[in-house]
Amino acid sequence: MKIAMIGWEYPPFKAGGLATHCYGLTRSLADKNIKVDFYMPKTKQSAESDRPNLRIIETGETEIFPYDRPDTKEIGGKFYDAVYYYNALVVSKVEENIKTNGKYDAIHCHDWLTMKAGVTLKHKTGTPLVLTVHSTEYDRSGWLYPNQWFIDIEKEGMENADRIIAVSHFTKRVITEKYGINPDKISVVHNAVYPIQEGHKKEIVLFLGRLTIQKGTEFFLRAAQKVKDYEPDTRFIVAGSGDMLPKLISQAIDLGISDKTIFTGRLTDEEVKHLYGISSVYVMPSVSEPFGITALEAISAGTPTIASKTAGFSEAFANCLKVDFWDTDEMANKIISLLRYDPLHKTMAEEGKREVELFTWDRVADRTIEVYQGVT
Amino acid sequence: MTSICLYFEVHQPVRLNRFSVFNIGNRESSLRYFDEKLNEEIFTKVAKKCYLPTNNMLLDLINESDRKFRISFSLTGTFVEYCNQFMPEIIDSFKELFKTGAVDMIEETYYHSLSSLYEDLEEFEDQVRLHRQMIKNLFNYKPKVFRNTEAIFDNRIAKKVLEMGYKGMITEGTEKILGWRSPNYLYRPVNTNLKVLLRNYNLSDDVGFRFSARLWKDYPLTADKFSQWISNCQGQVVNLFMDYETFGEHQWTETGIFDFLKHLPEKVFNYKHLDFMTVSEAVEAYDPVGEIDVPWAISWADEDRDVSTWLGNDMQLACFNELKNIGDKIRQKGDEELLKTWRKLQTSDHLYYVSTKGLADGDVHAYFSPYEGPYEGFINYMNILQDLKQKLD
Numbered sequence: 001m002k003i004a005m006i007g008w009e010y011p012p013f014k015a016g017g018l019a020t021h022c023y024g025l026t027r028s029l030a031d032k033n034i035k036v037d038f039y040m041p042k043t044k045q046s047a048e049s050d051r052p053n054l055r056i057i058e059t060g061e062t063e064i065f066p067y068d069r070p071d072t073k074e075i076g077g078k079f080y081d082a083v084y085y086y087n088a089l090v091v092s093k094v095e096e097n098i099k100t101n102g103k104y105d106a107i108h109c110h111d112w113l114t115m116k117a118g119v120t121l122k123h124k125t126g127t128p129l130v131l132t133v134h135s136t137e138y139d140r141s142g143w144l145y146p147n148q149w150f151i152d153i154e155k156e157g158m159e160n161a162d163r164i165i166a167v168s169h170f171t172k173r174v175i176t177e178k179y180g181i182n183p184d185k186i187s188v189v190h191n192a193v194y195p196i197q198e199g200h201k202k203e204i205v206l207f208l209g210r211l212t213i214q215k216g217t218e219f220f221l222r223a224a225q226k227v228k229d230y231e232p233d234t235r236f237i238v239a240g241s242g243d244m245l246p247k248l249i250s251q252a253i254d255l256g257i258s259d260k261t262i263f264t265g266r267l268t269d270e271e272v273k274h275l276y277g278i279s280s281v282y283v284m285p286s287v288s289e290p291f292g293i294t295a296l297e298a299i300s301a302g303t304p305t306i307a308s309k310t311a312g313f314s315e316a317f318a319n320c321l322k323v324d325f326w327d328t329d330e331m332a333n334k335i336i337s338l339l340r341y342d343p344l345h346k347t348m349a350e351e352g353k354r355e356v357e358l359f360t361w362d363r364v365a366d367r368t369i370e371v372y373q374g375v376t
Numbered sequence: 377m378t379s380i381c382l383y384f385e386v387h388q389p390v391r392l393n394r395f396s397v398f399n400i401g402n403r404e405s406s407l408r409y410f411d412e413k414l415n416e417e418i419f420t421k422v423a424k425k426c427y428l429p430t431n432n433m434l435l436d437l438i439n440e441s442d443r444k445f446r447i448s449f450s451l452t453g454t455f456v457e458y459c460n461q462f463m464p465e466i467i468d469s470f471k472e473l474f475k476t477g478a479v480d481m482i483e484e485t486y487y488h489s490l491s492s493l494y495e496d497l498e499e500f501e502d503q504v505r506l507h508r509q510m511i512k513n514l515f516n517y518k519p520k521v522f523r524n525t526e527a528i529f530d531n532r533i534a535k536k537v538l539e540m541g542y543k544g545m546i547t548e549g550t551e552k553i554l555g556w557r558s559p560n561y562l563y564r565p566v567n568t569n570l571k572v573l574l575r576n577y578n579l580s581d582d583v584g585f586r587f588s589a590r591l592w593k594d595y596p597l598t599a600d601k602f603s604q605w606i607s608n609c610q611g612q613v614v615n616l617f618m619d620y621e622t623f624g625e626h627q628w629t630e631t632g633i634f635d636f637l638k639h640l641p642e643k644v645f646n647y648k649h650l651d652f653m654t655v656s657e658a659v660e661a662y663d664p665v666g667e668i669d670v671p672w673a674i675s676w677a678d679e680d681r682d683v684s685t686w687l688g689n690d691m692q693l694a695c696f697n698e699l700k701n702i703g704d705k706i707r708q709k710g711d712e713e714l715l716k717t718w719r720k721l722q723t724s725d726h727l728y729y730v731s732t733k734g735l736a737d738g739d740v741h742a743y744f745s746p747y748e749g750p751y752e753g754f755i756n757y758m759n760i761l762q763d764l765k766q767k768l769d
Binding site for chain 1: 396397398689690691693694732735748749751752754755758759
């Protein structure tokens, strides 16, 4: 079987869970004898394949950062143009490859940015289209002021797809309820993780993610303030960057926790892994979270995790603590309990690591192949 | 003759309020540990679905059979307190059942606790005495057979139970102690002269667990079929021990569980070599045929049939030890309310909710738990224990 997969991020270039997903999925597919051509924009650091069945095909440069939110018309204009430009490039590149190497069995797109290309190729070449939805515009906007332009692209992609893979039942519901898609067309495949080495634990409570409204960082800071009086030696790390950073720094100062809170900015992969390893508690307070691979990463590094109840991760994982993202009292209660009660920390760390072993890319690849088989 | 001992455990735990770390040491939340509203809600619901209708049916069956249908109960102290508080008519109906002379009462710890596993058995004895006093007050009766919390049993507990004047004790008929031997006989612990009745877990679980399982090869279970299985058993006794809530609660009315119960006596009486006995009568009538040696505690819970259901992970052990270790201080203090609170917290259910067994496959523990999961259960329970501990300083 031969698949044209269209994405826009792949390690070492990485902005979110989509890169992690594409990396794990393509390698495991290749190991299962599926030939994958992975199309993506050219980035500063070139992505490389370590599997003979997997080719990374970089198609032109683009300035787009898909988690940016075009606030003004001017940036918006450029942004939209860049998106159309990338999609058009991908289409011609894929067509070129089809001419030399023959047709693909399916086209597989990830999220809105690549959907235009997927839909065009489907109609031009008559190849079935599979679409994985990692997040929707509703998630990225935190359900406040979603942008219709993105929604229209997403809807068009979903309607044209022969089969949709949602990363959680939560996301499947959004796709059916907000985009009016037939649920029978949607398969749920939960994400996976390559385990991370556990480090020497310190009294650190970690947040890691893009600092956008979607990720609920402000609730993390509010909980931190409540923890501070009870566990004065604890430090809170906010790792990542994003448009909310200046606002969050001011918030930390206002809350009187700036001496306990560290904003790291953007980190390298190695730094991220190190942080997961040495943290005692990981908190994922997302307002809207289709899955949340970071929770799996933290748990694989032996770090007990408190996650938003509605996160896709929470529906799939038992050995974690769940909270309403707005309930910062309960969040603080759980953070303090994890810091204070060793038996709780130890049991969650051990049982969590055991459960996380079930979340393999091998399983994701198997489920994805089932989807391919359904459309070809 | 083979005698059927039908015995029901009747218990409701005292569920806890949500208690966060911020409540610890806080005057306003002082000793407000128990969720009165939830407890009343669950109790009255179960009473209507199970206790009242089942008691009525059993009374009819006893009378119709001219008291040849005989049963045994153990009522926990927490259960009886609920009755007194919310529905005294349930106590009246148990009294009526007892008056028939076909019903036996079994002893246990008042608080359905794990006090039998403390190094020092003083608290265990106190809780047994409390239960004994309660049964005397209610039924003017002194039980002869003892059943420890969830049938927890070992040589040491057996010895203490004999010392306290009981003739028989109930536990699980597990291969762990029986090997190839049958549970359908009475046995004697290696170290004491007590008669031990062993639960026939296959037949008991056919009713308690499998009754409504559609994928079970013997589904649907009828009184006719079940009596036939019993009639094929060899031995002195067939001990069918289960939660009373099996009737109408674990197995809903729609499953046909009440029809099953209703026809069970008449179907059994078709077999001339079968009769019903209370557990006291069985202990009088039969003698042990062999010895059992139980150095490590067993129970009737989960697949493991040991105490790992309550003490299987570090969180459970931490709570258990915390609770046990403040015992001396509390008992010395002589504050009745504090002592009673401490004892209510000893009910084994609180630790059951903290079990992580089979968590990833969401098993039977989740069905009974008032928490989202074991970790929430631990945090809540431990916070309360920390608060209680602070009250002692």
